Amino acid sequence: GAVVSQHPSWVICKSGTSVKIECRSLDFQATTMFWYRQFPKQSLMLMATSNEGSKATYEQGVEKDKFLINHASLTLSTLTVTSAHPEDSSFYICSARVGREGEAFFGQGTRLTVV
């Protein structure tokens, strides 16, 4: 199947700093990628839809100025958590859908810890 790769796998940052997470589609082009957030023992929650060459679409309750998404090429989407705070600590996962039926492939996730 298609491969989606995230980097870094984990990151620790100080409160108030910004962190960038990269999501790459390695063997296919993705005009659309998705960003999810998962808190411990909870399910994945869709944060935003990243569209190549245009603005991202954010789910209700997700601050677009805090979670900056850039999808500058068909194989790369980035999520920047700006002015991170401890409550932003979570597992962030990106995904892309492939093919006519849109099978979804997920990255390995990024564990963000804000101290």
Added chain:
Amino acid sequence: LAKTTQPISMDSYEGQEVNITCSHNNIATNDYITWYQQFPSQGPRFIIQGYKTKVTNEVASLFIPADRKSSTLSLPRVSLSDTAVYYCLVVNSGGGADGLTFGKGTHLIIQP
């Protein structure tokens, strides 16, 4: 979006067959059923997908009755490594540009 309901948790033993049932009473004609597996600190992994009747691959089988209001994921001869969270999703066939909606999933625990 069709809502899914599945057991919060299940226990079984190595070598047993495990069946996880998901109900999706409001499934639409253009929807199909997809199951994902997630290990701790990893992204979900596709297991199987189907529209009706039975689908089988090298990992699992998916049984879908005629009314499609439920589906059952069957894992044959489970091992300890099958301990994970399993998510049942109803996905619109024309929704390739849409994100997926995950329910709470079923935490499957396999014991020796």
